[in-house]
Amino acid sequence: MKQVVRVTILFVLLTAFFYLINQAVINKVYWSGKRLACTLNPQFASVGGQDRQVIVDWKNDAMYDVVIAGSSHAYRGYDPRIFRSYGYNMYTIGTGYQNTLASFLLLKNDCRPIKNSLVVLDVYDNTFSSDGMGCFSRLIANARCEASARDFLMHKFDLRLLNSYFCYVFTDLEREESPLKDGYISNGYSENQDTTKMALDSASAGVMEHEFNPTYITYIERIHKLLNELDCQLVLASHPMMLTPRNRAFHEAFRSYIDPVIQSEKLIYIDLSERVDFNPNRDFMDSNHLNQHGVEKYNKILIDTLHKLQFLPVRSKSFM
Amino acid sequence: MLFNSFEFLVFFPIVTILYFVLPHKFRWLLLLAASCVFYMFFIPYYIVILFVTIVIDYLAGIWIEDSQGKRRKYYLWGSIVSTCLVLFIFKYYNFFIGNFNELAKLIGWNYSLDLLGIILPIGLSFHTFQSLSYVVEVYRGHQKAERHFGIYSLYVMFYPQLVAGPIERPQNILHQFYEKHNLNYADVSAGIKLMIWGLFKKVVIADNIAEMVDIVFAHPDQMSWQWLLLGSYLFAIQIYCDFSGYSDMAIGAARVMGYRLMENFNTPYISNSIKEFWSRWHISLSTWFRDYVYIPLGGNRVPGARKELNLLAVFAVSGFWHGANWTFVVWGLLHGFYNVLENMMKKYNWFRSWIETKVSWKRTIGAIIVFQFVVLGWIFFRATSIHDAWLVIKGILTGQHSSWAPPEEIMIFGYLSLAYKLLLVTLFMLMDLTIHRFTRGYYDHRTKHWFRLSFYAYLAALIVLIGYWGDVEFIYFQF
Numbered sequence: 199m200k201q202v203v204r205v206t207i208l209f210v211l212l213t214a215f216f217y218l219i220n221q222a223v224i225n226k227v228y229w230s231g232k233r234l235a236c237t238l239n240p241q242f243a244s245v246g247g248q249d250r251q252v253i254v255d256w257k258n259d260a261m262y263d264v265v266i267a268g269s270s271h272a273y274r275g276y277d278p279r280i281f282r283s284y285g286y287n288m289y290t291i292g293t294g295y296q297n298t299l300a301s302f303l304l305l306k307n308d309c310r311p312i313k314n315s316l317v318v319l320d321v322y323d324n325t326f327s328s329d330g331m332g333c334f335s336r337l338i339a340n341a342r343c344e345a346s347a348r349d350f351l352m353h354k355f356d357l358r359l360l361n362s363y364f365c366y367v368f369t370d371l372e373r374e375e376s377p378l379k380d381g382y383i384s385n386g387y388s389e390n391q392d393t394t395k396m397a398l399d400s401a402s403a404g405v406m407e408h409e410f411n412p413t414y415i416t417y418i419e420r421i422h423k424l425l426n427e428l429d430c431q432l433v434l435a436s437h438p439m440m441l442t443p444r445n446r447a448f449h450e451a452f453r454s455y456i457d458p459v460i461q462s463e464k465l466i467y468i469d470l471s472e473r474v475d476f477n478p479n480r481d482f483m484d485s486n487h488l489n490q491h492g493v494e495k496y497n498k499i500l501i502d503t504l505h506k507l508q509f510l511p512v513r514s515k516s517f518m
Numbered sequence: 519m520l521f522n523s524f525e526f527l528v529f530f531p532i533v534t535i536l537y538f539v540l541p542h543k544f545r546w547l548l549l550l551a552a553s554c555v556f557y558m559f560f561i562p563y564y565i566v567i568l569f570v571t572i573v574i575d576y577l578a579g580i581w582i583e584d585s586q587g588k589r590r591k592y593y594l595w596g597s598i599v600s601t602c603l604v605l606f607i608f609k610y611y612n613f614f615i616g617n618f619n620e621l622a623k624l625i626g627w628n629y630s631l632d633l634l635g636i637i638l639p640i641g642l643s644f645h646t647f648q649s650l651s652y653v654v655e656v657y658r659g660h661q662k663a664e665r666h667f668g669i670y671s672l673y674v675m676f677y678p679q680l681v682a683g684p685i686e687r688p689q690n691i692l693h694q695f696y697e698k699h700n701l702n703y704a705d706v707s708a709g710i711k712l713m714i715w716g717l718f719k720k721v722v723i724a725d726n727i728a729e730m731v732d733i734v735f736a737h738p739d740q741m742s743w744q745w746l747l748l749g750s751y752l753f754a755i756q757i758y759c760d761f762s763g764y765s766d767m768a769i770g771a772a773r774v775m776g777y778r779l780m781e782n783f784n785t786p787y788i789s790n791s792i793k794e795f796w797s798r799w800h801i802s803l804s805t806w807f808r809d810y811v812y813i814p815l816g817g818n819r820v821p822g823a824r825k826e827l828n829l830l831a832v833f834a835v836s837g838f839w840h841g842a843n844w845t846f847v848v849w850g851l852l853h854g855f856y857n858v859l860e861n862m863m864k865k866y867n868w869f870r871s872w873i874e875t876k877v878s879w880k881r882t883i884g885a886i887i888v889f890q891f892v893v894l895g896w897i898f899f900r901a902t903s904i905h906d907a908w909l910v911i912k913g914i915l916t917g918q919h920s921s922w923a924p925p926e927e928i929m930i931f932g933y934l935s936l937a938y939k940l941l942l943v944t945l946f947m948l949m950d951l952t953i954h955r956f957t958r959g960y961y962d963h964r965t966k967h968w969f970r971l972s973f974y975a976y977l978a979a980l981i982v983l984i985g986y987w988g989d990v991e992f993i994y995f996q997f
Contacts, residue, residue, distance in 0.1 A: 201703045205971065209710075212975035213982075220983055229934055237935045239984045331988075356524060357987045 218364070225368035235365060241358050243332075243339035245369055247376035248273060249293045250340040252386045256289065256309050263510070265312055266290035266386075267301040267421075268320030269333075274487050275320065275437045278385035280497040285513025290386040295333040297325055298417035299353060304337070306424060307346040316431045316509050318500075319421065322439070322471065323452040326410045331358060338362040339369070391490050392483040394440075410455050418456075422463055431509055434460065436471040437496050440478050440485045445471075468503055470496065519559035521767045522721050522987075529556070530771060533677075537775050542698045546668055549695075553677035557640075560681075564639040567604060568675065574600050575649040576670045579656045583663035594657045598650060605646045608638055613842030641681030643839055645674050647806055652688045654810055661688040669695050678771040682764050684782040684802035691779070699776025708959060709773030711970075714977050715957040716766030721985030723946050724759035726939055727752045728986075733927045735900055738909040742921040746913045753900045754893045755943055758787065761800070766957070785951045787892070790884035791873040792856040795892060803839075807832050826861060830854035840899070845907060849898040856891055 224235040235242040243249075252273070263286040266276045272292025281288035291304050301319060305312070334354055339362045341347035347366045351359050381389040418434075425432045434456075439445045449471055460467050476482070481492030488496055504510040519525050533552045540548055558565055578597030582590050612633045619630040652673065655661035664670040673692050679685075699705075734741055734749025741749070765782035772779045782802050789795035796804045815828045830851065837850020863869040875881060894911070901907035912918070924936060955961065962970070 199701055202701060202706050205703070205707070209971060209975055209978075212972060213978040216972075216976045216979035217982055220979060224983070230932070232932075237932065237938055239986070240931060240935065241987065357982055357985070361983065 221361075221364040222368050225365050226370075228373070233365075233369060235361075239361070241335070241361070242365055243335040243362050244376040245339055245365075245371055245373065247336070247340075247378060248382070248386075248388065249336040250371070250376075251378055251382060252291055252293055253308055253340055253342045255384065255386060256291070256342075258310070260287060260289075262287050262289045262312060262315050264288040265305075265309065265315050265317045266292060266320060267296070267305060267317060268292045269296045269322075269325060269328075270294050270487060271322060271437055272296070272320040273386055273388050274390060274483075275493055275496065276318070276387065276500075277383070277389070277490075277493050277497055278387050279383065280494060281501070284501050284510075286501075286510065288385060292320065292386060293333055293337060295324070295328045295330055297328060297330040297333065297411075298414045298421065300330055300333050300337060300350075302417045302421050302424065303346075303350055303353060305421060307349055308342045312428055312430055314429050316433060316504070317421075317425055318433050318435050319418070320437065321434050321452075321456065321467075322436050323410075323448040326414045326452070326455065329411075330354070331356065334359055335362040339365045340371070341366055389490050389493075390483045390487070393479060393489055393491075394482050394484050410452075415456070415459050418459055418465070419463055422465065432465065433504070433507075433509060434465055434467040435500065436467075436469045437488060437500075438473040438476040438481070438492065439471045440476075440482050441472065441474070442485055445485060466507065466509070468500065470499060473499075519556050521764060521771075522717060522725075522985075525559065534774055538701045546666075546672055546695055549677070550668055550672050550675065553672065553675040553680060556677040557675065557680060560640045561637065567608070567639050567642075568645065571601050571604055571646065571649055572671050572674050575653050575674075576664070576667055578653050579663040579670070580665065582653065582656050590657060594653060597653045601646055601649055601653075605642060607634075608636060608642055610838075610842045612636075644683050644685055645680060647685045647803075647839075649674055651685065651806060651810065655688050661692070664688075664692060676772070676777075678768040678777075679779055682761070682768070683800075684765055684768065684780050685806050686779060686802070691777070694777050697776075702776060705776050706774050709770040709775075711957050711959075711974055712766045712770030712773065714770075714974050714981070715953065716763040716768075716770060717985075718977050718981050719759040719763035719766070719946075721981055721987065723943065724756045724763060725986035726984075727756050727943060730928055730936075730939070731756055731900070733925055735902075735906070735910070738901075738906055738913055740919070741913060741925060742919040742923075743914045743917045744920070744922050745925060746910050746918070750893050750897050750900075750910065750914075752943065754787070754889070754896045755947065757896065757899070758783075759946070785954050787889055787947070788881070788885050788951055789888050790875070790881050792853065792860050792888060792891065794873070795888060796853070796857075803836070807836050811835065826858040829857050829861075833857065843902075844904050845898045845901055848904060848907070849895050852895045852898065856895075 221235075224238055225233050227234040229237060232244070233242070236244055264281055266272045266288065267290075269292060272290050274292075276288065276290050276292075278288045278290070289309075291301070291309050293300070293304075296304075298319070298321075305317070331354075334350055334356075335358055338347045338350045338359055341350065344367070347363055351363045381391070383389050422432050436449075439449065453469075456467075459465070476488075476492055476495065481488055481495060483489040501510065505512055519529060529552070533548070536548055537545055554565060557568065575597055578593050581593045582597075585593065615631045615633055622629050652661065652664075652670075656663050664673065669692070672695055673686075673688060674680075676686075676691070731749055731753045734745055735753070738746060762783035769779045769781070780802055782800060784798040784801065786795050786798035789798055812828060812832045815832070816824065817828075818825060820828065831854075833850045833854030834847055835850070837846040837848070837853075840846040840849070860873075864873075872880065872884060875884070897910050898904070898907045901910060924933075928936060956965075956973075
């Protein structure tokens, strides 16, 4: 018995020692501009790109009137220049595949201080169904500080995220590996001018059943509570989507899943996903994302709606 | 629950600690409960199917033992038919109906039967065969019928080998559930070593090359012959690491608690003949077919042509056991044909002395040749249809789109990543035999304890660091 315990402890310590030594080496050695870690294991997140820029560009001394959180919908669908033309300082903390848990942790740890801001949480089916492992991995590797990286790890323990955490510890964050997304403007926003030739009935194949993760629903409640403590207003929003049968089916499933929470939490949900006045071949870059033309249209509608709901005070109106 | 999951990392130590803490009389109950939890991680209500087969064969065992004369045979066949019926419904029904419908369409008969919308219960083929071996052994009088329903259930459900073997024999495992296993350093150490090596093979080797193999086999008509060949070799290594990795983990997990399961793999790719390959690859299945199909068909006692025909039939059934697809049948038949050919060639002294040689360089050349034949079989095993398999073979033989440049999808990872993976695989193949023996304690007397401890600690660190983590199932789970 004693021997088993003694050798087990020794084994664990030795494993940890070898692990840390190897982590240090593969995160310090670069080859063709990439850390060796990324070559040895594609699951290691690169440093830089959208995820890093969102953290770096956030200014602690700026007062943001509007903060947008969510996945790629958030960083591709809300243009700070349009908000600025209405007199609002807006920032989007959107990152690829960001779920509500990641949004919660970003709002709690990385994007502070926010006070009296309006927080728009962009939601759609994927926000509640993706496992968010890639998103977490990138956010840990690019975290603002060690405490933030650790908090991400503690909320979703996984060996991939443990690797990302030590990547954060050992990597030189100033040495970016991932290029910034084409069209990055500022305040977390990436512009895209592409249009799609996709027909409305083209993406109908392969409609799958969505598996929503109930944990992520609870994080809507936690975001709501956190924002209440900060005197911030929470609004849920869905931007227009291409009205393919697949998207419609997903959205219907999503609504039936999220509606009870919206009612119980008494949340405001601005659902513009089924707007018919968005042209599939002019306003979208793909079946899921708006292009710049669509963003301009959508942001105008959203701001007008927020005015009507009196969540935003009317300021200068000098829209392009 | 997958062996390569975080859940198992928590599950295994808890079950093991509880196992040694509990009094001996309650341990079977703990193992049974743990096995149920382990199984129910997949599709919970499928445990009912498992329960049905357990009840059928439990009762059949007792009835066979308690009866005389022809009745014993009736019970045996009743048990075999009903157990196989479950397997048939879940695994083969759609295959037969699909083929029937195709045939009906071909002859212009406007009639088609509906397919069942069911998912194959995980490990069904494995525990079906384990149950069958029990009733046959009771019938033969080699095993007493198990009267304790809980222990019998544990025999079928023992979690380390429940979903992908090794397919155990009742004589080897049943009595072990009655024996008291104390916490023993030698067993814990041997078990953990096997688990680490098995996990390394799965997550570091198999899962890291899986993506490349998938890309090559997804569009065989667009790949260069060089990459079709490389993809086929890589699949041979992937399936070996995947399945033998699972077996090592299963044997190791059982060994930690003092249970000894049979060896399932013994470095098959060093085989100098096809017969030797089958004595080293999936040993528990090949011996199952030998004991329960080949020998009852007459074995080596029947005249030449009949014996070879039996061999072909056994391998065809073995292929079909793997999956309800013609590709598996062809794979099985191909190996049956290899065996028949090898038997015929044994008439020539030069061939016999070649395959029985102990000379290293001759064995190496022999192993390389046998490996080519095995890889040819793996192409059918991996391809989704006979047509796709033919595209791969045709592409290789005709020198299709000759180019060493990697396909675009593989280039996403970069040359360095590709070179690293190929180096990893090459190193593994060169060291497989040595490490296989090392993990089984062959060199313990020649190596220092601190060296062995450091070696496994380093492997464990590499597993976490460069292992591919995610919901990657074991290939044999689908069977």
